Amino acid sequence: MGLQFDRIHKSFGAVNALRGVTFDVADGEAHAIVGENGAGKSTLLKILAGLVRADSGEIKWQDRTFAPSSPRDAIEHGIGMVYQEMLCFPNLSVSANIFCGREICRYGKLDESAMRARTQAVLDRLSLKIDPDAPAESLSAAHRQLLQVARALTFDCRVLVLDEPTTSLTDAEADHLFDVLRALRKAGTTILYVSHRLPEVFRLCDRITVLRDGQYVGTYNTAEVQTSDIVKAMVGRDIRARSEARRSTEARSTEATLQLTRLSRLPVVREVSLSVGRGEIVGIFGLVGSGRSELLETIFGLHQPTSGSIALDGNTVSFRSPRDAARAGIVLVPEERHRQGLWFNFDLRNNLAIPGSTLKDDLLVRADVECRDAERTLGEWRIKASGIDAPPDSLSGGNQQKVVVAKWVSTRPRVLLLDEPTKGVDVGAKFEIHELIRKQAAEGMAVLVVSSDLPEILALADRILVMKEGALQGELDAATATEETVMHLATHDEVTA
């Protein structure tokens, strides 16, 4: 029967992405997989799609062991994937996109007319009014998403897997997608639907499986549960690792160090107003695609706001580049340390010294001072490395992250913006990074931290703002907020302030 996951384990380095996930999906049902970021949803899908292999455990598909060796292998076994990032070739036509990799040939030549005819047939089936010859780049986001569904259908897929398919769709577009999916399910296609938007899940799916921290929590019949039950299952830690030692509030003051007034960068950031006081840690909770990173990048001068204003210590500022922002005392610790934070052609000393020395406009590299500072930072931040001349790739993820945070903190900024400060970091390093951030705030720095990690936001922030679809949904006092109230704000359509 159906699709069975049996004790699936997968780890990447020291991170356990999946820890013994077991559940099954019945033939012909619409089955949702939900969970917080990092719960293991994507990893599970990647295993099913043949992109990565499980360390142990097996998938059974129609009672036979199924271990796809490549995405092509998975497709040939009837698993159709619709990815979040909308993989399509913008320069190719709709029919070329659909048949890419499995073109129909006659006498060794492409049979354009056969491919066009079959494309037309599948488009009709999805009641899509698209020209098979139109280039994919001329399609709307929704149609591109549906193009992937069409592609899966032409390969006779029996399980259609969708990963956050509505992230970039409007409500009307999403409605059309749901109509299509319901029709497909009626025709017997099994649907595996991954999303963190619970209202959608409740509209579409028969059963819901919840994953948390790489583990299976439970499978629920949609008809028998409420949204709140699912939210509880998603976050469901009993103890909140709320910082035992709440910070002293001495350094805090009411005057805003950073103040945003109706700041927009359309279409991703919409009319965000907030303030961060001296010594205060404000947390923004938002899921992937909520515009949280874009908000920080707009403050940091990477993007220009389309309207609204930024004020630092009461003076309106505008930054043309991160350099401008950093010179004014606003710095950003970016989300992706590999891509945005570290130089692998430099040793730790250079990595730690660059932002500070660049901002000071020194002419010469002052190696002796930098070595001394780097030694001190390694000690103060407890960065485990063979020395200041170690290359960053010899460090663990947690220690790399400490380097990225430390290099900015050492410039003594007024405002510290942090984007997912402990992403992919082990628990010990996470705790240490939190401690160091608190210490900076206690010394008067204004801290704005964005995270999709609920316990992190709850442990770190004095006030919690929830962001969804580019706008702030509401504010919660960290003292009274719970994981459920935060998640509720982040996933629900109606605003409950």
Place this chain on the structure above:
Amino acid sequence: MKRFRAIRELSTVAILIAEILFFAWYLWPEAGRAHPFLNAENALLILKYSSIYGIAAVGAAVVIISGGIDLAPGAVIALSGVVSGYLIVVQQWSIAPSMIAGLLIGVLSGLLTSLLIVNIKLPPFIATLGVMGITRGIAFIITEGQYYDVSGRLPPGWHPLGIPIDWLAPITMFVMALIFQVLMTRFQWGRAVFSIGGNETAALFSGIAIGRVKASVYVISGLLASLAGIVLVLVQGQGKADLATGYELDIIASAVVGGASLAGGRGSVMGAVLGTLIFGVLRNALPQIPGATFYDRLIVGLVVIVIVVMDQLLLKRGK
């Protein structure tokens, strides 16, 4: 990493010495006859002609370390040579202002390249390919196929700044190499070049003025190429439009053989200069081997591949 860099430069020196020893042994003459390769006159000849590549290779190394590429140096050498030759011979200018005009050509072509790369955001390969065509084209338009006989206009026994004319090119090369070695290793500017080549996004997020640094890199490459062009014209005594044809690839190869990574973030100016010497020795010695005349291009190509593969193996072991 510092240790590795030192090893890397030493290994380039080692290759150069090994190469010299090999040709010294292979071309060892019969008793009583002068060595055709291992003599002071030939050494100066090698230095003299390698230096033209070497001066431009200093700039090429800086560009490559920044993660870019410059295809224009050969053409810029020709244009600046032609312009200073034209001013000396046709316009009867004296030597110093003509040379300054030639250097200005290099700066201008570098500025044009920067404009295309930094402001218009063309990929460096395309931008410099275009600038290469433009500069070479202007050189042909100016000369209309003629050449300017600069040698006739130089004072007999001319010693610019007291330097014998044969030594002009090598001394210029070593001075430039020294200046830029220090700039690249001891100055914030040099570290910014390395940081942009190593991870441009991280550089942007760290407040490095990427546009300014990138622009400076291409202007420097243009300036050094024009310096090479002027020196070439003075040494060779001729300014013509097909000077230095195809040099750009040899210059890039020299920088790469000297340890620069085309992925950016790695390499050294001294290494690039040593790279040009490795090629200079090959170009000088191979034609002296009986029957090898037609093999020199092939051997040069093989040497590039062998040295870069060795470099990668060494890098892997270092990790």
